[in-house]
Amino acid sequence: MTISRSRVLIVLLLSMLIRVPSLKAQSQSPIILEVDATQAPQKIIHTHMIMPVSPGPLTLYYPKWIPGEHAPDGPIVNMVGLKVKANGKIVPWRRDLLDMFTFHLDVPQGVKTLDITFDYVEPEVTSGFSAGASATDKLVVISWNQNVLYPAGRLAQDLIYKASLKLPEGWKFGTALPVESQNGNQIEFKPVSLNRLVDSPVSAGEYYRVINVTPPGEPIHHEIDIAADSEAALNMSPELQKDYTNLVAESGKLFGTRHYRDYHFLLTLSNHVAHFGLEHHESDDSRTNELALIDPQQRLNMAMLLPHEFVHSWNGKFRRPKDLSPPYYEEPMKTDMLWVYEGLTEYLGDLLTERSGLWTPDQYRENLALIAARYGSGRPGRTWRPLIDTADAAQILYFAPNQWVNWRRGVDFYDESVLIWLEVNTIINQQTHGKKSLDDFCRLFYGGPNEGPQLKTYTFQDLVNALNQIAPYDWAGFFHKRLESTSPEAPLGGIEASGWKLVFTSEEPALMRNSEEVHEEIDETYSIGLILKNDGTVEDSIVNKPAYEAGISPGMKVVTVNNRQFTPEVLRQAIRAGTTSKEPLRLLVLNDDYYKTCTIDYHGGERFPHLVREAGRPDLLDQMLKPLAAH
Numbered sequence: 001m002t003i004s005r006s007r008v009l010i011v012l013l014l015s016m017l018i019r020v021p022s023l024k025a026q027s028q029s030p031i032i033l034e035v036d037a038t039q040a041p042q043k044i045i046h047t048h049m050i051m052p053v054s055p056g057p058l059t060l061y062y063p064k065w066i067p068g069e070h071a072p073d074g075p076i077v078n079m080v081g082l083k084v085k086a087n088g089k090i091v092p093w094r095r096d097l098l099d100m101f102t103f104h105l106d107v108p109q110g111v112k113t114l115d116i117t118f119d120y121v122e123p124e125v126t127s128g129f130s131a132g133a134s135a136t137d138k139l140v141v142i143s144w145n146q147n148v149l150y151p152a153g154r155l156a157q158d159l160i161y162k163a164s165l166k167l168p169e170g171w172k173f174g175t176a177l178p179v180e181s182q183n184g185n186q187i188e189f190k191p192v193s194l195n196r197l198v199d200s201p202v203s204a205g206e207y208y209r210v211i212n213v214t215p216p217g218e219p220i221h222h223e224i225d226i227a228a229d230s231e232a233a234l235n236m237s238p239e240l241q242k243d244y245t246n247l248v249a250e251s252g253k254l255f256g257t258r259h260y261r262d263y264h265f266l267l268t269l270s271n272h273v274a275h276f277g278l279e280h281h282e283s284d285d286s287r288t289n290e291l292a293l294i295d296p297q298q299r300l301n302m303a304m305l306l307p308h309e310f311v312h313s314w315n316g317k318f319r320r321p322k323d324l325s326p327p328y329y330e331e332p333m334k335t336d337m338l339w340v341y342e343g344l345t346e347y348l349g350d351l352l353t354e355r356s357g358l359w360t361p362d363q364y365r366e367n368l369a370l371i372a373a374r375y376g377s378g379r380p381g382r383t384w385r386p387l388i389d390t391a392d393a394a395q396i397l398y399f400a401p402n403q404w405v406n407w408r409r410g411v412d413f414y415d416e417s418v419l420i421w422l423e424v425n426t427i428i429n430q431q432t433h434g435k436k437s438l439d440d441f442c443r444l445f446y447g448g449p450n451e452g453p454q455l456k457t458y459t460f461q462d463l464v465n466a467l468n469q470i471a472p473y474d475w476a477g478f479f480h481k482r483l484e485s486t487s488p489e490a491p492l493g494g495i496e497a498s499g500w501k502l503v504f505t506s507e508e509p510a511l512m513r514n515s516e517e518v519h520e521e522i523d524e525t526y527s528i529g530l531i532l533k534n535d536g537t538v539e540d541s542i543v544n545k546p547a548y549e550a551g552i553s554p555g556m557k558v559v560t561v562n563n564r565q566f567t568p569e570v571l572r573q574a575i576r577a578g579t580t581s582k583e584p585l586r587l588l589v590l591n592d593d594y595y596k597t598c599t600i601d602y603h604g605g606e607r608f609p610h611l612v613r614e615a616g617r618p619d620l621l622d623q624m625l626k627p628l629a630a631h
Ligand SMILES: [Zn+2]
Pocket: 279, 308, 309, 312, 342, 345
């Protein structure tokens, strides 16, 4: 069953009546929000708000659950300097004792507006998504949720904000937020609802470039807005511009419609900001290395970033699981459907990466082989933690360390779901005798007229019903089996049904070598079971693999290999030499303050995952990878 718009409204109204604690501050006048980012290079952003209020008790919220981050990670610790005034006099506030994001105050009689000022101080840490470092000497990304308070008692879609932004002199900017006027470095935005505001970040910088990536004949404007730490970093090649234009064209063919007025890829290139991608309905906030456009290795490493975030405009923003769509930012999210929200986005994003030319078909298959291996023998944690629990526990797993990820599991609902959605695609093919594919599902589930950035929520049953319209099948049974499995094997049915199989050889795939070099690490997961930094520090030791059995764990440091000083190449050569030697591998390992020798009796040589064709089966993968648009 598909929830109609009127049903959605009833649900939202009910949740407002039942859950919202206060009905104060109901004035329809917009809340004035003035953000001063002129000191962004000094890592401090100033906010001044003028909020219409009524006398009496008032509760103010700082956004806690951040859309797209699926976690209560609003950076409250960096919101400082809070002062509230009425008619020039201080109004005292008190933080809620149970919720750190909630402030209580008493509005004096006769007061119609509050003056609220506070600062957002930029952290230096490059972890934590949008709450991580967001400003450098030359650029800033303004995530409005960090610079806003809102009154309890109203839904985010009903609170109207009139925002303005002051930038350092001479900086340029990009955003999906409609601009009303600009006077030098002062930008006035049109009034919008709080959820539109929070969904429309601004990137700005001294070195800034706007690249039009609207394909010929496409009526909706698309652009890449690049802020970088240097002029040279903005130099996107014409070939790469063409690939991103292809990406826009391919998305149009895949979904058949769009649900935005125009689209801004906000791309921030700096080694001093957090690196991640965060989706929005009419833009994305993607941040990566300064040289990502001009260094071929880094460019390849970020190939899937923009396609993934772009797909979210349909899958995640237009269509979103109901439990991931709370009506205001203090209400918790339930994240059990992230295998669709993120997993299907990952599958479609990878397909669009290849169809647009950002990857070759070989690179797509190399990536698929890596996923098949990593979430199989590289993830013994799958024997205790089913995939669904990685989604249920997303709010803690996003912030888990890399160490022990093989046994803990991480946010595996991204990549393991690629295998599941590939299998869905092959089942649709089988059930319809080759007449339909997941592309048809995309046009059905994400279709409908473009009414701008609308939200249409769905449930598990809605998803199953839509798939049944494309190809009748026991989809609920299929998903439950895949999501609840504790088998040690990754689900490879999709790879096999599309005419390929996973094998291991001693030859390292180029994509894997590229990733190792970019991340300065060495991946011997499928031989001795270790991932190490280039200095020998153990990132992960796969439980029950030879190195783990020999006593090696994450955090230890390999110092020598067969008595020779460790380098990545020395270790690789020793593993290879083991195939023709009876001698075990001897690693001298530093564990805290103590050295110990670990003896690994392994003679299998280096092992890397590849896909090879299965004779006699048609190549469905080749069919899926064919571009849909003329390039
Ligand atoms: Zn995503």
